[in-house]
Amino acid sequence: VQLVESGGGSVRAGGSLKLSCAVSGFTESAYCMGWFRQAPGKEREGVAGIGSDGNTTYGDSVKGRFTISKDNAKNTLYLRMTSLKPEDTAQYYCAAGGLSCLAYIRALGVPPSARLVDYWGKGALVTVSS
Numbered sequence: 001v002q003l004v005e006s007g008g009g010s011v012r013a014g015g016s017l018k019l020s021c022a023v024s025g026f027t028e029s030a031y032c033m034g035w036f037r038q039a040p041g042k043e044r045e046g047v048a049g050i051g052s053d054g055n056t057t058y059g060d061s062v063k064g065r066f067t068i069s070k071d072n073a074k075n076t077l078y079l080r081m082t083s084l085k086p087e088d089t090a091q092y093y094c095a096a097g098g099l100s101c102l103a104y105i106r107a108l109g110v111p112p113s114a115r116l117v118d119y120w121g122k123g124a125l126v127t128v129s130s
Contacts, residue, residue, distance in 0.1 A: 001024070001096065003021055003095070004022045004121060005093070005094050006020050008125045012128070015084050016080070017081050018081070019092055019126075020076055020078055030119075031101060032096065032105060032112055033049070033095065034048060034049035034050065034068070034095050035049075035092055036095055036117075037092045038093070039087075039090040045059065046059055047059050047062055048062065048067075051106060056068050057110050065084075067079070067080040068080075087128075091124070091126075093120055093122075093124075094121035097112055100116050101116040101118075
């Protein structure tokens, strides 16, 4: 299984970016996919999640600004980020998990937990300047 992010870059505060994650190697669609981010000196945090049923979940800091989506035909996961803030600066990671991950986001309505992720991308850097 491979997850490859693209679309990172630098943007001014208030701007927008769209991250993509090309997924390969799954025999079926992953049960649970998500985006995480990690800023320097901080722990990795879940940003958004999407289940195989299409239901989405978001962290409180990005609700209303970020949108997670997927195109099963293209095997691609997306994260549309708008109204970006300097505090959104981080390395962003695409992630995929199994049934436990799906159950977690369904039950709690929050992004996936990193401990339930089976596969990680290598990350894409997003830098937001003020």
